[in-house]
Amino acid sequence: xxxxxxxxxxxxxxxxxxxxxxxxxxxxxxxxxxxxxxxxxxxxxxxxxxxxxxxxxxxxxxxxxxxxxxxxxxxxxxxxxxxxxxxxxxxxxxxxxxxxxxxxxxxxxxxxxxxxxxxxxxxxxxxxxxxxxxxxxxxxxxxxxxxxxxxxxxxxxxxxxxxxxxxxxxxxxxxxxxxxxxxxxxxxxxxxxxxxxxxxxxxxxxxxxxxxxxxxxxxxxxxxxxxxxxxxxxxxxxxxxxxxxxxxxxxxxxxxxxxxxxxxxxxxxxxxxxxxxxxxxxxxxxxxxxxxxxxxxxxxxxxxxxxxxxxxxxxxxxxxxxx
Amino acid sequence: xxxxxxxxxxxxxxxxxxxxxxxxxxxxxxxxxxxxxxxxxxxxxxxxxxxxxxxxxxxx
Ligand code: SF4
Ligand SMILES: [Zn+2]
Numbered sequence: 420x421x422x423x424x425x426x427x428x429x430x431x432x433x434x435x436x437x438x439x440x441x442x443x444x445x446x447x448x449x450x451x452x453x454x455x456x457x458x459x460x461x462x463x464x465x466x467x468x469x470x471x472x473x474x475x476x477x478x479x480x481x482x483x484x485x486x487x488x489x490x491x492x493x494x495x496x497x498x499x500x501x502x503x504x505x506x507x508x509x510x511x512x513x514x515x516x517x518x519x520x521x522x523x524x525x526x527x528x529x530x531x532x533x534x535x536x537x538x539x540x541x542x543x544x545x546x547x548x549x550x551x552x553x554x555x556x557x558x559x560x561x562x563x564x565x566x567x568x569x570x571x572x573x574x575x576x577x578x579x580x581x582x583x584x585x586x587x588x589x590x591x592x593x594x595x596x597x598x599x600x601x602x603x604x605x606x607x608x609x610x611x612x613x614x615x616x617x618x619x620x621x622x623x624x625x626x627x628x629x630x631x632x633x634x635x636x637x638x639x640x641x642x643x644x645x646x647x648x649x650x651x652x653x654x655x656x657x658x659x660x661x662x663x664x665x666x667x668x669x670x671x672x673x674x675x676x677x678x679x680x681x682x683x684x685x686x687x688x689x690x691x692x693x694x695x696x697x698x699x700x701x702x703x704x705x706x707x708x709x710x711x712x713x714x715x716x717x718x719x720x721x722x723x724x725x726x727x728x729x730x731x732x733x734x735x736x737x738x739x740x741x742x
Numbered sequence: 743x744x745x746x747x748x749x750x751x752x753x754x755x756x757x758x759x760x761x762x763x764x765x766x767x768x769x770x771x772x773x774x775x776x777x778x779x780x781x782x783x784x785x786x787x788x789x790x791x792x793x794x795x796x797x798x799x800x801x802x
Pocket of ligand 1 (some may be wrong): 425426431442489539540727
């Protein structure tokens with residue numbers, strides 16, 4: 420008997436013994452089973468800035484996990500060795516939710532990140548861990564492409580404190596051609612996440628010739644401002660040739676700087692540049708009086724001048740979770 | 743065969759056909775899941791946790 424997985428917009432019809440597109444959800448005797456529950460293929464303590472999250476507990480460590488698999492197949496995936504791999508071929512460690520929470524405590528991390536591949540496809544593991552972590556007073560962070568159906572997304576958001584969600588382009592054609600996905604569900608997920616009260620930051624990877632035109636960047640920034648608010652932090656990230664996209668050069672610093680200028684002209688208040696050293700593009704400034712609030716170098720916080728989440732000069736409240 | 747016997751035969755055959763069709767439809771319509779059940783064991787190689795205190799090499 421076939422089963423249908425209704426977790427993400429792919430809505431895979433899965434035959435007996437077969438798996439869905441994400442490779443980790445399998446039809447066994449007419450029952451949908453997750454094969455990666457409690458088995459992360461990566462588990463590490465990262466700086467929270469690496470997610471990237473710049474407005475969430477700056478300077479803190481975050482226990483970060485991923486299982487193998489992904490529901491998208493981006494031709495430029497930076498982590499394709501684990502996102503596009505089969506569980507049968509990928510070593511993983513046993514770490515059920517209880518153990519994960521215990522490890523987080525032992526490592527003195529205030530939060531857990533479900534990241535690297537796609538936390539949606541290991542949904543049950545993410546959900547159970549997040550609920551347990553919340554009960555233990557810890558915070559939960561998702562780093563996701565946001566390609567998920569509405570009902571499971573809303574349920575998961577109840578336990579999510581912060582998320583960095585990719586907006587890979589503002590073009591359905593791009594999503595289909597480069598990522599084998601579609602744009603609308605991602606836009607819906609972004610809006611729902613923001614409306615849930617979780618802190619949301621957006622990442623846009625700029626790929627030369629594919630999504631680096633001024634009009635595209637204008638359109639993307641405008642969409643974020645209109646639908647999520649001007650205070651939503653936006654990270655322009657540098658592309659490196661990887662996986663199936665080896666024919667394009669890395670994004671230049673000039674393109675990233677221009678993108679940042681465009682987004683700020685469109686009215687976004689916090690725009691950053693990532694995957695490259697950039698003096699101004701890594702710091703947080705007050706949108707009211709331009710005072711330097713947080714100075715960063717790579718993933719390190721050099722100074723944090725916020726006072727109770729406000730600018731020390733003009734007292735403007737700065738969007739974020741600061742304690 | 744009496745008229746009553748004939749109608750009984752027809753009704754029985756119709757019922758059998760209906761039950762068969764219902765069984766086929768049930769088989770053909772997939773069961774729908776949002777949440778998946780756990781598999782008792784991981785299908786790939788299981789390794790120890792190792793040193794988790796260093797940043798991962800992966801992006802994100
Ligand atoms: S989560 Fe996986 S199995 Fe389920 S619909 Fe999406 S790609 Fe298919
Ligand atoms: Zn100020």
